[in-house]
Amino acid sequence: MSERISRRKLFGMGAAGVAVAGAGAIAVRGAGGEPAPARAASTSDPVPFYGEHQAGIVTPAQDRLHFVSFDVTTDKKAELAELLQEWTAAAARMTQGQEAGAFGAVGGEPEAPPDDTGEALGLPASGLTLTVGFGGSLFDDRFGLASRRPAALADLPHLPGDALLPEISGGDLCVQACAHDPQVAVHAIRNLARIGFGRVSVRWSQLGFGRTSSTSRAQATPRNLMGFKDGTANLKLEDVALLREQLWVGPDDGSGWMTGGSYLVTRKIRMLVETWDRAPLAEQEQIFGRDKGEGAPLGGKAEFDVIDFDAKGPDGEALIKDDAHVRLAHPSHNGGARLLRRGYNYVDGSDGLGRLDAGLFFIAYQRDPHRQFVAVQRSLAGKDSLNEYIKHVSSGLFACPPGVRDAGDYWGRALFS
Amino acid sequence: MSERISRRKLFGMGAAGVAVAGAGAIAVRGAGGEPAPARAASTSDPVPFYGEHQAGIVTPAQDRLHFVSFDVTTDKKAELAELLQEWTAAAARMTQGQEAGAFGAVGGEPEAPPDDTGEALGLPASGLTLTVGFGGSLFDDRFGLASRRPAALADLPHLPGDALLPEISGGDLCVQACAHDPQVAVHAIRNLARIGFGRVSVRWSQLGFGRTSSTSRAQATPRNLMGFKDGTANLKLEDVALLREQLWVGPDDGSGWMTGGSYLVTRKIRMLVETWDRAPLAEQEQIFGRDKGEGAPLGGKAEFDVIDFDAKGPDGEALIKDDAHVRLAHPSHNGGARLLRRGYNYVDGSDGLGRLDAGLFFIAYQRDPHRQFVAVQRSLAGKDSLNEYIKHVSSGLFACPPGVRDAGDYWGRALFS
Numbered sequence: 001m002s003e004r005i006s007r008r009k010l011f012g013m014g015a016a017g018v019a020v021a022g023a024g025a026i027a028v029r030g031a032g033g034e035p036a037p038a039r040a041a042s043t044s045d046p047v048p049f050y051g052e053h054q055a056g057i058v059t060p061a062q063d064r065l066h067f068v069s070f071d072v073t074t075d076k077k078a079e080l081a082e083l084l085q086e087w088t089a090a091a092a093r094m095t096q097g098q099e100a101g102a103f104g105a106v107g108g109e110p111e112a113p114p115d116d117t118g119e120a121l122g123l124p125a126s127g128l129t130l131t132v133g134f135g136g137s138l139f140d141d142r143f144g145l146a147s148r149r150p151a152a153l154a155d156l157p158h159l160p161g162d163a164l165l166p167e168i169s170g171g172d173l174c175v176q177a178c179a180h181d182p183q184v185a186v187h188a189i190r191n192l193a194r195i196g197f198g199r200v201s202v203r204w205s206q207l208g209f210g211r212t213s214s215t216s217r218a219q220a221t222p223r224n225l226m227g228f229k230d231g232t233a234n235l236k237l238e239d240v241a242l243l244r245e246q247l248w249v250g251p252d253d254g255s256g257w258m259t260g261g262s263y264l265v266t267r268k269i270r271m272l273v274e275t276w277d278r279a280p281l282a283e284q285e286q287i288f289g290r291d292k293g294e295g296a297p298l299g300g301k302a303e304f305d306v307i308d309f310d311a312k313g314p315d316g317e318a319l320i321k322d323d324a325h326v327r328l329a330h331p332s333h334n335g336g337a338r339l340l341r342r343g344y345n346y347v348d349g350s351d352g353l354g355r356l357d358a359g360l361f362f363i364a365y366q367r368d369p370h371r372q373f374v375a376v377q378r379s380l381a382g383k384d385s386l387n388e389y390i391k392h393v394s395s396g397l398f399a400c401p402p403g404v405r406d407a408g409d410y411w412g413r414a415l416f417s
Numbered sequence: 418m419s420e421r422i423s424r425r426k427l428f429g430m431g432a433a434g435v436a437v438a439g440a441g442a443i444a445v446r447g448a449g450g451e452p453a454p455a456r457a458a459s460t461s462d463p464v465p466f467y468g469e470h471q472a473g474i475v476t477p478a479q480d481r482l483h484f485v486s487f488d489v490t491t492d493k494k495a496e497l498a499e500l501l502q503e504w505t506a507a508a509a510r511m512t513q514g515q516e517a518g519a520f521g522a523v524g525g526e527p528e529a530p531p532d533d534t535g536e537a538l539g540l541p542a543s544g545l546t547l548t549v550g551f552g553g554s555l556f557d558d559r560f561g562l563a564s565r566r567p568a569a570l571a572d573l574p575h576l577p578g579d580a581l582l583p584e585i586s587g588g589d590l591c592v593q594a595c596a597h598d599p600q601v602a603v604h605a606i607r608n609l610a611r612i613g614f615g616r617v618s619v620r621w622s623q624l625g626f627g628r629t630s631s632t633s634r635a636q637a638t639p640r641n642l643m644g645f646k647d648g649t650a651n652l653k654l655e656d657v658a659l660l661r662e663q664l665w666v667g668p669d670d671g672s673g674w675m676t677g678g679s680y681l682v683t684r685k686i687r688m689l690v691e692t693w694d695r696a697p698l699a700e701q702e703q704i705f706g707r708d709k710g711e712g713a714p715l716g717g718k719a720e721f722d723v724i725d726f727d728a729k730g731p732d733g734e735a736l737i738k739d740d741a742h743v744r745l746a747h748p749s750h751n752g753g754a755r756l757l758r759r760g761y762n763y764v765d766g767s768d769g770l771g772r773l774d775a776g777l778f779f780i781a782y783q784r785d786p787h788r789q790f791v792a793v794q795r796s797l798a799g800k801d802s803l804n805e806y807i808k809h810v811s812s813g814l815f816a817c818p819p820g821v822r823d824a825g826d827y828w829g830r831a832l833f834s
């Protein structure tokens with residue numbers, strides 16, 4: 001099939017109504033003069049797939065998420081590498097608004113199963129990004145990769161308050177699908193799972209219905225399910241120098257195959273929304289250290305005002321308490337550690353006890369999870385006044401390799417060759 | 418608080434960035450000269466709340482769903498009626514892009530919990546509709562309503578193939594929240610649950626990420642997770658005479674309080690997508706009796722071609738098989754019964770067996786569920802070749818009362834007074 005064939009071509013249709021792949025994608029330049037990560041011109045356009053870094057990390061956070069973790073079911077390294085090549089080819093297509101492509105079976109013939117499951121037929125690329133990561137368990141003795149495991153991919157320690165469910169934690173491989181249309185994100189994950197049939201099986205998957213972070217100064221800050229603006233003090237794609245320091249793995253970081261990659265931590269954090277909803281407004285604002293309406297730091301006026309941790313109220317007490325979330329999570333409290341947060345709100349039905357099962361699917365990227373996520377979470381876990389209202393129920397740590405350079409490259413090539 | 422206050426006013430903010438409630442809402446006229454159900458002018462505008470019928474039935478299907486079923490926990494009829502009044506007032510506000518409003522607690526004071534949970538602050542109305550229904554269990558002996566139970570609300574019979582889980586079926590009350598922004602739908606349900614604290618508790622709840630039906634000829638037909646266009650032969654809001662015959666409860670239908678209302682059937686239908694994805698294209702098309710690309714009936718060319726059930730292939734065999742879904746579901750096969758379908762695609766993570774837990778949250782409105790849904794589902798359950806790939810796991814039947822006429826009226830007033 002030609003690279004330019006449209007999703008609508010799949011079942012022998014004409015080209016009417018086709019979303020022309022690649023049209024409308026623009027390249028922007030970051031503040032530091034470096035090429036900034038590609039982004040779509042509108043919410044229906046494609047995001048370029050090839051590049052130095054994987055898309056879906058600093059790409060302006062799309063509205064919807066489908067995240068999946070896989071267990072590898074083959075024990076042959078060659079089959080695993082082949083799967084990653086097939087996934088890369090399918091991702092290069094789907095992110096440009098094309099169908100998944102033919103793998104194994106001949107496509108489009110009445111006697112064969114269709115190559116693409118079809119539910120995204122006629123839909124535009126919708127800003128789809130697919131970002132792959134490798135879990136620590138991939139580096140056990142099945143594939144002879146043990147010696148290639150980066151130190152940064154060491155298991156996360158048990159942290160105070162963890163109530164992790166193993167069946168929705170970890171995994172050998174992960175794929176983060178972000179898009180402005182959930183049908184497009186779900187379609188992509190499903191087709192990757194289908195291509196992986198016999199080699200991987202779905203371990204857990206999570207839908208996020210609304211982004212709860214901004215990763216660009218051009219985006220408005222969204223709200224989480226506690227009603228607060230979330231993502232204000234996030235690392236943003238415009239912070240080119242900081243990203244080099246805090247986000248991207250460098251050539252001297254130990255594992256050459258990860259240069260240009262980043263480490264991904266996921267935490268599913270259940271919110272006890274019913275209890276939260278009974279907390280007074282003043283208490284809610286003290287817990288975060290920001291006001292609920294504007295998102296301004298207490299003592300400040302506007303959302304992006306610099307936080308003044310020394311500000312005192314008329315009673316002489318600190319406006320931002322010692323156990324406030326932004327104080328404990330702030331770089332000044334954590335040896336300068338910063339995160340690129342990219343989480344999503346979730347609702348998974350109800351919990352059987354009369355309450356909605358809702359919260360934050362926390363996603364953070366960083367150069368070293370032990371110096372960054374673990375440091376911040378250790379400050380929070382011990383002391384954060386937010387802890388009364390949340391519970392961490394799943395955890396994942398994945399090494400996301402650098403971007404795929406061109407059609408001859410594939411996800412994790414430097415690891416497998 | 419004033420009726421026109423904006424969602425942004427809630428935490429003592431100015432009016433900057435306010436979505437002016439009511440602006441942009443238009444009233445359109447249906448083909449039959451009757452006032453057609455109100456709809457929003459764009460996906461961010463409000464849908465009018467007051468009217469002869471509840472919004473959210475023929476309203477052009479919005480993109481996202483949050484559906485919730487409640488158990489009533491009080492046994493006082495007066496408290497239940499009061500709750501419905503509070504819900505009505507909150508719904509009248511939230512559907513117009515305003516905050517939920519003050520109920521019980523004083524609002525907006527630092528010492529009190531906020532009146533609104535806040536996560537929709539700054540978001541427009543987004544076409545939100547809230548549609549309420551009463552389950553058969555509400556008519557037991559708790560509230561003295563037994564004699565008011567409509568015959569049409571008799572429990573659905575057990576149907577072949579049913580694999581229903583009681584914990585996600587039924588319920589005393591339901592609310593269907595549809596909107597173009599999932600955050601707005603989730604916010605609405607959550608605030609209704611919060612207002613109901615101590616009187617209702619959440620029994621089950623379901624998120625639908627993408628609509629899988631059209632309810633207006635002005636809408637493009639979306640695709641379900643089997644990749645087929647879904648909603649082609651649906652009842653549409655433009656079919657005014659048919660709606661009177663098939664959708665709306667009439668004054669002679671037995672229960673006066675339901676005049677202008679409609680009966681809602683929900684079925685959560687799990688799809689075995691992995692098995693489906695291995696079925697040949699020709700088999701998939703025979704199962705539905707339509708082609709996958711266009712959605713045309715087999716033997717036809719275009720999506721809206723009239724189905725020719727007598728069409729034969731070159732081999733003399735019927736093109737649309739005896740066990741094809743559209744043959745079995747067609748009115749000609751079911752004593753003329755038709756449905757207004759309004760379902761949503763869902764993905765609820767994975768099933769612990771390596772597969773996505775995905776399918777269709779089927780929603781259908783009708784004048785008499787026993788003559789309509791049950792008749793159609795009986796034809797399908799016995800014979801439909803689709804059955805190999807699906808499983809009905811939950812079921813609900815609710816009597817949705819007529820619309821709220823004005824600010825002095827409330828959901829179910831004719832039942833409670």
Ligand code: HEM
Pocket residue numbers: 224226228229230231232233234267269271288290307325326329330331338339360362373376377380390
């Ligand atoms: C349900 C759980 C959580 C909620 C509701 C939440 C919410 C928030 C909010 C509202 C802010 C202030 C606005 C902003 O700067 O983005 C914030 C800041 C922040 N949060 Fe969280 N957060 C949660 C969990 C976490 C976790 C698990 C971490 C990392 C371990 C984290 C790290 C941060 C950081 C680094 C900041 C920025 C602090 C600063 O530099 O001012 N948060 N969070």
Ligand code: HEM
Pocket residue numbers: 641643645646647648649650651684686688705707724742743746747748755756777779790793794797807
């Ligand atoms: C996962 C389960 C189901 C799937 C995937 C499905 C899919 C479809 C599709 C693709 C069509 C053809 C396009 C259209 O006219 O909308 C259709 C038609 C229809 N379906 Fe279903 N359906 C399902 C379950 C049901 C159920 C449970 C009922 C009711 C008991 C039902 C009732 C109908 C009706 C009435 C039609 C229109 C038939 C006609 O008049 O041509 N469907 N369905």
